[in-house]
Each structure stands twice: as structure tokens, then as C-alpha cells.
């Protein structure tokens with residue numbers, strides 16, 4: 001079973017360019033020393049994907065416009081300060097991009113540790129979502145070490161699951177607040193049923209109107225479930241026995 | 250002959266009872282049948298003297314302060330209308346040492362004029378910059394700004410001339426001018442002083458920007474906590490429009506430009522330029538990724554100049570006197586003057602406009618007269634809530650964007666908050682993380698989750714729980730925040746935290762050699 005899911009996951013990742021393909025004049029840039037040519041207005045993430053580099057990504061997917069919120073796709077670009085997000089950086093001719101370095105490895109890992117500090121341990125082992133792919137990419141497939149200083153802090157483990165929709169459920173404990181569902185609802189379905197409510201740590205996906213998914217303008221199209229990289233939004237049919245959270249850690 | 254008596258109407262003076270003082274002066278004058286005109290001016294920025302009452306005697310303004318309503322009768326009895334001595338008399342206001350030692354370019358009219366009077370503004374040199382701008386080509390105007398070396402006063406210190414030229418070169422229309430008056434930094438009030446002390450100067454600066462880049466519409470974003478600012482600025486807009494200084498064909502030229510006020514959404518992050526643009530467009534104030542730069546795709550996706558209020562207010566002087574005259578002040582790449590705001594535990598809270606190059610120590614000790622408590626200065630936070638702390642030994646750093654940055658800090662909007670020996674720097678570091686957590690827009694993960702983890706780590710360090718491991722993790726978190734955040738809220742929060750850890754490890758219970 002795991003094997004099949006791995007294959008499926010690989011397949012999906014192999015074709016996800018990260019950001020939507022663009023038409024435009026060809027632009028050539030260097031990705032990890034390899035000259036790569038993509039249409040103008042493409043993102044550095046797309047160019048890197050085409051060049052065969054593995055750049056982690058969580059908020060970006062090629063069916064949605066880029067958003068720049070998850071900060072795991074950071075790269076180094078000659079002549080630019082800091083670590084630009086590859087998904088929101090348009091390619092430029094002659095750009096020199098590095099998708100990996102000691103500092104990038106550390107930074108991405110540091111960001112993912114923050115995600116893990118608010119993610120249920122019980123859902124790490126055997127998971128096959130894109131979030132799990134990212135964990136493996138940064139070497140955190142085992143989750144946060146037991147003695148990690150981030151442990152013991154505030155989490156969303158106690159926020160109740162929303163099972164009001166007949167087809168899918170939403171588990172806030174697994175939500176990484178990437179806004180892909182919100183954007184999918186807007187950009188793919190053209191409905192504005194979802195929003196991010198609250199600010200800072202309490203930011204959470206929420207139906208725009210009403211208290212539950214069922215009471216919202218949601219038309220149950222499933223675009224949000226499709227878009228969710230962490231299985232926080234997931235089909236109920238996968239849980240014939242009902243959805244039960246494992247004991248919080 | 251009528252005697253003009255000035256009583257400030259700035260929010261600080263009002264909070265200190267300026268309205269009662271103004272009423273008492275009018276009442277006493279009436280009771281004594283004296284011909285007195287009470288004029289409400291802006292603040293001189295010498296807050297320890299507020300309400301600072303000034304009497305105009307043969308064109309020289311004599312000061313009395315701080316005046317309470319109960320002092321007014323005795324002022325009349327002493328003969329203050331003739332400049333007579335009184336325990337509160339300060340002599341000619343412009344000879345007060347802390348005032349005389351300043352270089353007032355941007356704030357030249359502050360406290361001198363009635364902020365709502367267009368005539369007063371024009372009499373005191375107002376619109377000289379715009380008049381000259383209308384005789385220059387947009388390119389010549391851009392050259393003046395570039396020559397001045399003016400850099401953004403809102404935080405990032407980006408060269409204003411380069412920003413304006415980018416907008417001028419953009420082809421899309423319409424173009425917008427947006428003045429950022431969200432002023433969320435604790436201990437800062439310079440934007441508020443412009444709004445309440447010389448709002449026409451802001452309008453003039455914005456109109457000059459419009460001329461330079463070809464914009465037609467302006468927005469002034471004012472934080473909702475500034476009701477007096479909103480009222481005074483609106484009055485100035487109305488007056489300028491009626492007199493033909495805003496609207497179609499300004500001063501008979503081909504320049505058409507009008508402005509409106511938008512009231513802020515009450516969140517610190519709405520001061521970040523892209524978040525502010527979202528807020529002006531009626532959306533939730535969250536940060537947009539860059540590029541595209543607002544200069545090319547800003548308000549409603551159109552080319553937009555976004556500058557701080559102080560930046561715009563510096564422009565009229567530059568254009569009236571020439572960019573080179575402005576660049577003659579200052580040091581290195583920090584040209585001209587800065588309106589420094591002294592606050593916190595300081596004996597003399599004030600707005601001090603000085604050329605770049607003076608040291609922070611001079612500002613705090615000479616102008617601020619040290620702490621209010623009288624105890625030694627232990628730390629100064631430079632540049633607002635996201636700025637680094639300096640310890641007493643570090644105060645000889647120059648007021649200069651590069652020097653402060655080399656010392657691990659940032660100058661930001663020019664705020665300096667002073668602390669005496671009673672401050673606990675672990676509490677201050679925690680406050681920085683808490684501030685980030687409270688103000689985070691929640692879009693990017695380093696800031697959204699990291700700020701909360703930061704508070705937790707500092708709490709554990711302070712409590713002595715696995716101190717070394719938590720300290721190490723805190724430093725790593727600071728790296729992730731600095732390099733991983735989408736905007737400078739998360740990106741700069743490490744500044745106060747790291748500086749507190751580095752300079753005051755004992756406050757965290759960390760032994761010194763571990764912190765070094």
C-alpha cells in the first residue's frame with residue numbers, strides 16, 4: 001500500500017511545476033550551474049523544477065497563482081540579498097540560482113521545525129501527503145526529536161474537527177495554513193466560501209460565512225480538498241469507521 | 250494694538266491641558282479688557298515645556314511654560330504680554346538651548362504657524378517648493394531629489410529619488426501617491442506632528458511627487474488613533490482645494506492632483522506598504538510578496554509612490570532650496586536632517602531635528618537630559634519596536650543609517666526609547682517576540698508560528714528550564730525569522746532580541762561567556 005502511494009506521490013510531484021506555466025519569450029538562467037530555458041514570467045521555482053532540482057514547496061502548486069507564505073522554497077540568487085522565495089521570484093535572463101547550500105538546508109529545516117511544532121506526532125509516521133514529502137526533503141521525516149526545545153508549546157491540537165460537510169472534513173490540528181484551499185476555492189471554483197480568520201498564531205481556515213463548512217457558500221466541489229497539501233481537508237470516505245484523532249502527544 | 254498669544258493644539262499639548270490654558274487666557278484678557286488674540290499653533294516639539302505659551306513681542310516669540318490654567322492669572326499680573334519675568338518665563342523661544350541647537354528644515358514652520366491657516370503657511374515660505382517644481386521639468390525635479398540624497402524616513406531608508414524615477418518611468422496609468430501615516434512604532438510621533446503642526450507641508454510634498462512622476466491621485470493613510478491629525482489634515486486639504494492648490498490645474502499649471510484621507514485599520518502591519526495598499530483597497534491587511542514592487546504595481550495594480558509622511562514633508566525644502574543645499578547637511582550616505590523622537594524614560598521628551606552625524610549619546614544626554622528617573626541610562630532602543638538595543642557604552646554610535654546598521658541596529662523612523670537601570674532586558678526581549686506574535690499578519694510561517702515559539706523559549710530561559718538548549722534554539726529561531734520571513738516584521742524582530750541577549754546576558758540568567 002505505502003509503495004503505491006509513494007509512486008503516486010512521486011508522480012504528482014514530478015508534474016507539479018510549482019507555479020502555473022506561462023507563455024513568453026524564452027529566458028535562460030542558471031540553476032545549480034545548469035543553463036535552463038523557460039518562458040518569461042515563469043517563476044524560479046518552475047525553472048528549478050524543470051532543471052531537475054528538488055526545491056521543497058508547500059504553498060505553491062502549479063494550479064494556483066503563487067502566494068509566498070510557506071517559506072520552504074527559499075533559494076540563493078547571485079546579486080540578491082537574503083534568500084528569495086523561488087515561487088514568487090520571476091526568472092530573469094542570466095540569473096544565477098543555487099537551490100541548495102549549507103545555509104539553505106538549515107533555513108528550510110528551521111522553517112519545517114516550526115510547522116512540526118504545531119503538528120500532531122501521531123500523523124507523521126506513514127503519512128503520504130505533500131507535507132510528508134517536504135518532511136523527507138528536509139530530513140525531518142521522523143518528526144521533531146523528542147527533546148526538541150519547541151516541544152510543549154501552544155498548538156491547535158484542541159481545536160475541534162469540522163465534520164459538517166457530508167463529503168469531507170477539516171482537522172485544524174493538521175492544517176499548515178498555506179491558504180491553498182482558500183485560493184483553490186477562489187481561483188478554481190470561483191466561489192469565496194473560505195477565508196483565513198484571525199491573525200498571527202491564531203490564523204485559521206474558516207468558512208467565510210456561517211460557523212461551519214456546511215453553513216457556508218461551499219458547493220462541495222472538492223477543489224479545496226484536492227489542493228490541501230497536508231490532509232487537513234480530507235475525504236470522509238477514507239474513514240469508513242469515522243474520523244478519530246489519535247491522542248494528542 | 251492686538252497682542253498675539255500662541256497656545257499649541259498638538260495632541261500632547263492638548264493632553265496636558267492646552268485647551269483650558271487657551272480658554273483661561275481668553276477669559277483673563279476679556280476680564281482685563283486687553284486686546285489679545287489667541288492663536289492655536291502646532292508644537293515646537295519641546296514636550297517638557299508643554300503647554301508652551303508664546304507671546305509675540307515685536308516679532309520675537311517669548312515663551313512661558315509649562316503653563317497650567319491656574320498659572321494664567323499670575324502671568325497676566327506679571328505682565329507676560331510685555332514679555333515680563335515670571336517663574337515660568339523661558340525668554341525668546343528660539344533661544345532655548347535645546348531648540349537653538351537644532352537645524353529645522355522639515356520642521357521649520359512647526360510651532361510657528363497655525364496649522365489650519367493657509368495664509369500663515371504661505372507667509373512662512375509655504376509652496377515655494379511646489380512653485381519651483383512647476384517651473385522644472387519632471388526630469389529636472391527628479392534630479393533635485395536624487396541630488397539631495399533623501400532616503401525614506403519610514404524604516405527602510407530607500408533612496409527616494411530612485412523610487413520616484415521608477416514610478417516616473419512606468420508606463421501604466423493612472424499613477425498614485427500614497428503617504429504612509431500609520432506610524433505604529435512605539436515612541437514615535439513625528440508623522441503626527443506633521444499632521445497636527447504643518448499639514449500643508451505634507452500636501453505640498455505630495456503634489457511635488459505627483460508632478461515628478463505624473464500622478465493624479467493621492468491617498469494619505471492616517472492611523473485611527475490620531476483623531477486630531479485626521480481633523481487637521483482634512484481641514485488643510487479642504488483649504489488647499491478651495492484655494493486651487495489641489496484639484497485641477499494647480500496654481501494655473503497643467504498639474505492636476507487631488508488627495509483623500511484613509512483611516513488606518515488599527516493594526517501595526519498595516520504600516521507595511523503592501524499591507525497598507527491592501528487595506529486602502531478595502532481588503533484585510535496582509536502582506537503581498539515583492540516583486541512586483543509597489544512602484545510598478547501598487548495601488549489597484551498601478552504605479553504608486555509610497556513614502557512616509559516625513560519623507561514627503563522633507564521634499565518642499567529640498568525643492569525650494571535645491572538638492573545640493575540639503576545634501577550639504579549630514580554624513581556619508583545619510584544626507585540632510587532627521588526628526589529624532591526622544592521618548593521612554595527620558596527627562597526631556599522631544600522632537601529634535603538635527604543633521605545626521607550627531608551621536609545617539611548627545612541626543613539622549615544633551616537634548617534629552619538623561620533619564621526622567623535620574624538614574625543612569627542602561628539601554629536605548631533605536632528605531633522603534635523592531636530596532637536593536639544599545640547599551641550605555643554603545644551610545645557613541647553616530648546618527649547615520651550605515652553606522653547604526655554596522656552596529657547591528659537600524660534607524661527606522663528615528664524613534665529612540667530610553668531605559669534606566671531598572672529595566673529587565675529579558676522582559677524587553679520577550680516583549681519583542683510578543684509584539685511580533687500580536688502584530689503578525691499570519692501569512693508566513695516563520696513569523697506566524699515562530700513568534701509564539703520565541704515567547705515560549707524566552708520564558709523557559711528566564712525560568713531556568715534547559716537554559717542552554719533553549720538559548721541555542723532561540724538564536725536559531727532568530728536566523729529563521731530574519732532570513733525566512735516574508736516581510737520585515739518577522740525579519741527584524743531578531744534585532745531587539747539578539748541585541749538584548751548579546752548585551753545583557755545576565756538578565757536572562759545566562760553566564761556571560763556563553764552569550765559571547
Ligand SMILES: Cc1cc2nc3c(=O)[nH]c(=O)nc-3n(C[C@H](O)[C@H](O)[C@H](O)COP(=O)(O)O)c2cc1C
Pocket residue numbers: 400401402403404405406407429430431432433434517518519520521522523555556557558560736737738
Ligand atoms: C511591519 C512594518 C510596519 C511598518 N510601518 C510603517 C509605518 O507605520 N509608517 C511608514 O511610513 N512605514 C512603515 N513601514 C515601512 C513601509 O513598508 C515602507 O517601507 C515605507 O512606507 C516607504 O516609505 P519611505 O521610503 O518614505 O520610508 C513598515 C514596515 C513594516 C515591515
Ligand code: SF4
Pocket residue numbers: 174175176177178179180181182205224227228229230231232233
Ligand atoms: S486546510 Fe489544507 S490547504 Fe487549507 S490552509 Fe490548511 S493545510 Fe492549507
Ligand code: SF4
Pocket residue numbers: 518536688689690691692693694696697734735736737738739740
Ligand atoms: S513576517 Fe509576519 S507580518 Fe510579515 S508577512 Fe510574515 S506573517 Fe505577515
Ligand code: FES
Pocket residue numbers: 056057058059060067068069070071072073074085086087088
Ligand atoms: S512554495 Fe514558495 S513560499 Fe511556499
